[in-house]
Amino acid sequence: MTGRLVVENAAIATVDAAGTEYRSGHVVVEGEHIVAVGEGPAPTTETPTQRVDGSGCLVTPGFVNTHHHLYQWVTRGLAQNATLFEWLTTLYPVWGRLDAAATHVAATAGLTWLARTGCTTAADHHYLFPREGGDQIHALVTAADDVGVRLHAVRGSMDRGESHGGLPPDHIVEDTEVALVATEQAIDTYHDPAPGARIRIAVGPCSPFSVTRELMEQAANLARRKEVRLHTHLAETADEERRCLEEFGCTPAEYADQLGWLAEDVWLAHAVHLSDDAVKRFGATGTGVAHCPTSNGRLGAGIAPVRGLLDAGAPVGLGVDGAASNESCGLLEELHQALLFARQHDGSTALSPRTALYLATMGGARCLGRDVELGSLEPGKLADLAVWRLDGLAHAGIADPVAALVLGPPAPLALLLVGGRTVVADGEVRTLDEPDLARRLRATSAYITREVAR
Secondary structure, three states: OOOEEEEEEEEEEOOOOOOOEEEEEEEEEEOOEEEEEEEOOOOOOOOOEEEEEOOOEEEEEOEEEOOOOHHHHHHOOOOOOOOHHHHHHHHHHHHOOOOHHHHHHHHHHHHHHHHHOOEEEEEEEEOOOOOOOOOHHHHHHHHHHHHOOEEEEEEEEOOOOHHHOOOOOHHHOOOHHHHHHHHHHHHHHHOOOOOOOOEEEEEEEOOOOOOOHHHHHHHHHHHHHHOOOEEEEEOOOHHHHHHHHHHHOOOHHHHHHHOOOOOOOEEEEEOOOOOHHHHHHHHHHOOEEEEOHHHHHHOOOOOOOHHHHHHHOOOEEEOOOOOOOOOOOOOHHHHHHHHHHHHHHHOOOOOOHHHHHHHHHHHHHHHOOOOOOOOOOOOOOEOOEEEEEOOOHHHOOOOOHHHHHHHOOOOOEEEEEEOOEEEEEOOEEOOOOHHHHHHHHHHHHHHHOOOOOO
C-alpha cells in the first residue's frame, strides 16, 4: 500500500509500554508505517484516504509466531498418541521424503492459516534437508512472499544420526561442515538486516539430541560473526532431561549455558523443564523463550514456567510449533491456551488476558529482536495490525474486548495488514487462491504420508 488508510470507531489495544487502550479510537497508516493512534475519529486531511469502519471490532498489533515447522503441515494427524521421542522416530522417515515442492505447498498452507489467525510475522525452524530435497530455504521464502507475511527462516541442521547416538535416521542428517556452509549461504542469500525487512535468517541447530557439541558451538560462532540470531529446541521433555544428564552430566539448560547459548541474541523453543535457577539464569542473560502450549499438551510434554520467566525478565513469546504436533495451527488459539496452561501451573492470577496478548505481540517481537519495529501500535512502527470482529453472538455480553478476544471463542478476522498491505479481509486471505491451495495440499500430503499408519 502506498496511500493512507484509517481504521476508526474501534476498540484499540496498543500493547505499548503503558498498556494504552482506547474504547473507540483510530489507527492511521501511511505507506508501510503507522503514523497516528488515538481516541475518537481520525483527523481529517486532504490526502486521499481509505476508511475502515471498525465499529464492533478490536484492533491489536499483528501476532508474532516465534516457533514453527511449516513443512509439517503435510504430515498432520499422525502418531496421535505418542510422546515426543516416539513421535519423532515415527515421522523422521516420512519427512525424509520431502522435496522443495512439498515444502513450498506445506509452508504456503501453514502461513496462510497463520495469517487467518492474526499472524503477521512467523519464525520457522527448518532442520530437514534430504539429499534429494532441493532448495528448502527458497521454498520457505517464496511461500512467505506468496502469502505476504514476514518470515524469520531459521536455517536448522542435524549432524547426529542414529549411528552416533542421535534420534534421526542417518540419511536425513548433514555433515557438520556441510551444514555450517549451507547455513552461511542462506544468510548471505536471503537475510535482510534493514528495518522493515520481510525476510530474515537465523541459525538453528535442531536440538541437543540430534546435534553434536561441535555443531552447537560453531553455529553460535557463525551467528555472531554474521550478526544474526540463534534458535534451538531446549528442555522440552523429561526424556530429554534424563538423556542430557546421562550423556553430559548436566541439565539441558546447563548444557546450553556451557556452550554460550544463554544470551540476548538467543531464543529457545519450549523451555518446559527448567529449574528455578535456570529460570533466573534465562532472565539474567535475556534469553528468550518460545512458549508452545498446544504442542506441549498434544505431546504430554508438560507446562513451561511462563510466570516465573516473565518475573525473571526473560522475553517470552508464543509459538504454534509444527503442524504435526498442533493440528489446529492457529496463533489466536495459543493466547487462550497460554492463559489456561499458566493458571494450571501457577494459579488463577498467573496470566491475565492482557499478558497473553502481550506474549503474542511484544513478547514475540522481543524474542526475534524486532520490538523497535513490531509488536505494538505506535507511530513510527510498521503497520502490521489485526482487526477482530467481536460484535457477533460468540462474544456478545463480554464488555472487555481484550477478554473477549482471549477468553472467548476464536474471533473472526475482519482485516489483517502487513506493512500496510491487506493480506486478510473478511476472514479470507486475499493474496492467493485458497481452494487451489487446499487441492495441492491434499495431493502432496497423500503422497508424503503414503503407507503410514495414523
